[in-house]
Amino acid sequence: MIRLILIATILILYLIIGIPVLLIEWVIGKFNPRTRDISSLRMVQAAFKLMLWITGSDITYIGHENVPKDQAVLYVGNHCSYFDILLTYSMCPDLTGYVAKAEMLKVPLLRDWMKRLYCLFLDRSNVKEGLKTILTGIEYIKKGISICIFPEGTRSKDGNMIPFKEGSMKIASKTGCPIIPIAITNSAQIWEAHLPYIRPAHVIVEYGAPIYPKELSKEDQKFLGSYAQHKIQEMLDQHKQED
Structure with missing residues (x-):
């Protein structure tokens, strides 16, 4: 329980202290938007890394060299835990916005930081608004800002992936940007598997080889979500064999 209290305290303090920081960042952005954006990215990454350290987990990252450093990408991963966001965002080499549920807009301060970090808020109950989010x-x-999405649409309760929603892949099919499949194993063992306690776990986060939509067959291009999910499942299966 101590770990949970510490992480919650850090989050609350960060959001409170972040009020003047957001104002300072806003001023910096008037003169140098790039400096403001990178500053915001690194501050949040530092906070996330601290929270992960507090969990006491052994985190193994594999294949991060597969992430291109000179262009924006679409990160696509399986989703079992709230910690998936901390695990992946802390490793982003450059600006990256996450696709989140529209309900997050109801959370004061957190939503402001999310907007500052180019996060997108998806209303799955409104097709028109959902399309606007994809277009954004x-x-x-x-503009060179990567996007990360968990195409299952929600966290998997049993560790088995839910079929990916194909609509989310239009970000890649319309831009031709590389898709980076991310396979995350055991992240739910940090917290969700034994609520409310946070316990150390061995977590594996593997970045697969980039998928270039235009290099795929027409059939695979039509079902990019299914193709990416298959690649992620292959990595997850390999993790189980090595465990």
Whole structure:
């Protein structure tokens, strides 16, 4: 329970202290938007790394060299835990916005930081608004801002992936940006598997080889979500064999 209290305290303090920081970042952005963006990215990454350290978990990262450093990408991963966001965001080499549920807009301060970090808020109950969100993601990619999405649409309760939603892959199919499949194993063992306690776990986060949509067959291009999910499942299966 101590670990949970410490992480919750860090989150609350960060959001409170972040009020003047957001104002300072806003001023910096008037003169140098790039400096503001990178500053915000690194501060949040530092906080996430501290929270992960507090969990006491042994985190193994594999294949991070597969992430291109000179262009925006679409990260696509399986989703079992809230900690998946901390695990992956702390490793982003450059600006990256996450696709989150529209309900997050109701959380004061957190939503402000998320907006500052180019996060997108997806309302799955409104097709028109959902399309606008995807279009915004496409514009971000064109501006050099990567996007990360968990295409299952929700966290998997039993560790087995839910079929990916194909609509989310339009960000890649319309821009031609590389898709980076991410396979995350055991992240739910940090917290969700034994709520409310946070316990150390061995977590594996593997970045697969980039998938270039235009290099795939027409059939695979049509079902990019299924193709990416298959690649992720292959990595997850390999993790089980090595465990």
